[in-house]
Amino acid sequence: MMNKIKHALLLLLMTATSFANAQTSANDTIQKNIRLVENNLVGPIRVEGEPxxxxxxxxxxxxxxxxxxxxIRNYKMEWAKAYGWADAAKKIPATNKTLFQAASISKSLNGVGILKLVQDGKLxxxxxxxxxxxxxxxxxxxVAKGKIINIKNLLSHTAGTNVHGFEGYNNKDSVPTIVQILNGTKxxxxxxxxxxxxxxxxxxxxGGGITISQLxxxxxTHQPYDKYMYQNVLKPMGMTGSTYQQPPVDTKPELLAKGYRGNGSEMKSKYNIYPEQAAAGLWTNPTDLSKYIIETQLALQGKSGKALNQANTKLRLTPYMDKSAALGVFINDMDGTKYFEHGGANEGFRCQYYGSLEGGNGVVVMVNSDDGGIMNEIINSVAKVYNFKGLYHSKVYKEVAVDSAVLQTYVGKYEMNPGRILYITxxxxxxxxxxxxxxxxxxxxETQNKFFLKTVPVEIEFIKNExxxxxxxxxxxxxxxxxxxxE
Structure with a gap:
């Protein structure tokens, strides 16, 4: 009997050791991948040989x-990491719990909330x-020509409504009600x-149409927007650190990132307030957004339904009267791999997420700056390290030398359209x-008569006559x- 017990204990110990070794190996691989992502950023344009x-x-x-x-890899968040400062002046570091303004990514979660009303038979x-x-x-x-606007029009930006986006209000401004916003009154x-x-x-x-959906x-529901969204969307998906409160009064101030301008200077107020919550009011972080992405991916397969069932998830991810604009998300076919995605730009904040429709992959990047140039560079690095098909976009050019006499022949004024001139010097x-x-x-x-920009994907070619x-x-x-x- 004693020998059997010893044998059982030995097997248990061996199993535990094997599991621990496997966990250590997996963690080592993740740490290696993090270092690779951190050190392989490239932009949309590269010059051959450029590191x-x-x-x-x-x-x-x-x-x-x-x-x-x-x-996100294989329907799980593989890792999350924050860099730098949530508040540089107060030396509050950015962490995985630091909340950023999600700006227009708010529209994606709003789509979930609106379709929850559809799913519950209320809309x-x-x-x-x-x-x-x-x-x-x-x-x-x-102007509407007798046609009605439905909720799918609002969520897919096919309602024909105006107002692209909102600038928000600083902490000294009077904040309008939703009806005042919709009417454009002070x-x-x-x-x-x-x-x-x-x-x-x-x-x-x-964004104006999305604000109508908020009302x-x-x-x-006869509820404040932020309360409904927390109870029916954020909390069920596990996004308990996120909020649509504007301003977020129930969140510890040190968890809120301060917004900064593109030159690194502080905004006049720590951040702007956005009463247009559905269009721009979500405070969240990449960890919580990963939960939304994974839930969307699983619900699409019928393997989960924390907020929306499979049918309404498919509805949300189906472009409506357009090849890419779905209900709160954009669907992009990127080299044969389809992603649902959305970006965001509030005063002092930029963000972007991608989630694959198949395979359970994705990435989220958020910054507390008006300059989001680093986001595509990080996404390129993630895509290369993890082989996320379709997300890597970086064209490599080989730079050539052109004689100054040849360059001089290109100097002049070129009319792009009436009143808009391109000056070549x-x-x-x-x-x-x-x-x-x-x-x-x-x-x-790149050739004797064709040139490229390193900052944006633009090429310029000079054409000669006979x-x-x-x-x-x-x-x-x-x-x-x-x-x-x-000239």
Missing amino acids: SWSIQERMEHYKLNGVSVAV DQDKDINQYLTTWKFPYDT PANSDPIRSMFAPGLRSEYS ILMDI REGNKLFGQATGQGKLDLFA KGQVITCRIYQGGAHDAKKI
Whole structure:
């Protein structure tokens, strides 16, 4: 009997040791991947032979105070890590619990909340929104051409409504009610929400339309927006550190990141207040957003339903009257891999997330700055380290030398469209381009007559006539656009 007990204990010890070794090995792999991500940042444009950067180097380059990242692999958050400061002046470090303003990513979670009303039988996604609005009615006019706006129009930006985004209010401003925002009356600092064109013609981004959906939710539930969203969306998905409160009065101040300008300077107030909660009011972090992404991925497969069931998750992720605009998210086919995604830009904050529709992969990046340039660089690094197909976007150029005499033939004024000129100048062996109202940018040669920018994916080609004279500057940016040489 004693021998059997000893044998059982030995097996248990061996199993525990094996499990511990496996855990150690997995943790070592994760730490290795974190270091690889941290040291392999690249931008959308690279020059052959140019080394990659570290997160620290790019934070210094962009004058960033804080960055927070999370990586999702195989339906689990593999790791999350924050860098720098939540508040530089007070020396409060950014941590995984630090909350950032999610800006327009708020619209994604709002889509979950609105479709929860559909799922509960309290809202019909195809009916006129005025059937559900009680404290305000959308003022249809002749622009709408007799067509109704439904909730799917609002969430997919196909309602034809105006007001792209909101600038928020500082801590000394009077904050308007939702009805004042929708009517554009003081103290609202945005235009009235009205029709620009008939519903259903096309998708045109409208934070104004999303704000109408906020009031619909409040009118149906008779609850404050932030309370409903916490109880029915955030809490069920495990996002208990997040809030739609504006301002977040129930959150410890040290957990709130301070917003900064692109040059690293502080905002006048620590952060702006956004009463347009559905469009821009979520405070969260990459760890909590990972829970939302994973829940979406699992619900899509019918393996979870903490907030929405499979049918309503499919509805939310299905583009409506547009190839990419779904109900609170954008669906992008990236080299054969489909992702649901959204970005955000509030005063002093930038953010972006991607979640794959299959495979359970994703990434979230948030910064407390007006400059989000580092985000795509981090996403590129994550995509390369983890082989996330479709997320890596970095084109490599080989720079060539061009004689200054040849460069001089390109110097001049090129008319892009009436009143908008592209000025090409030369300084020694360097060529520069400057469009009306914009700063001067370096042009780098990839051939004797074709140049590229390192900051944005734009190429410029100089076209000659049969006499060898430069007559056109062809600009490649979302297609080819010709600018005629006028001087």
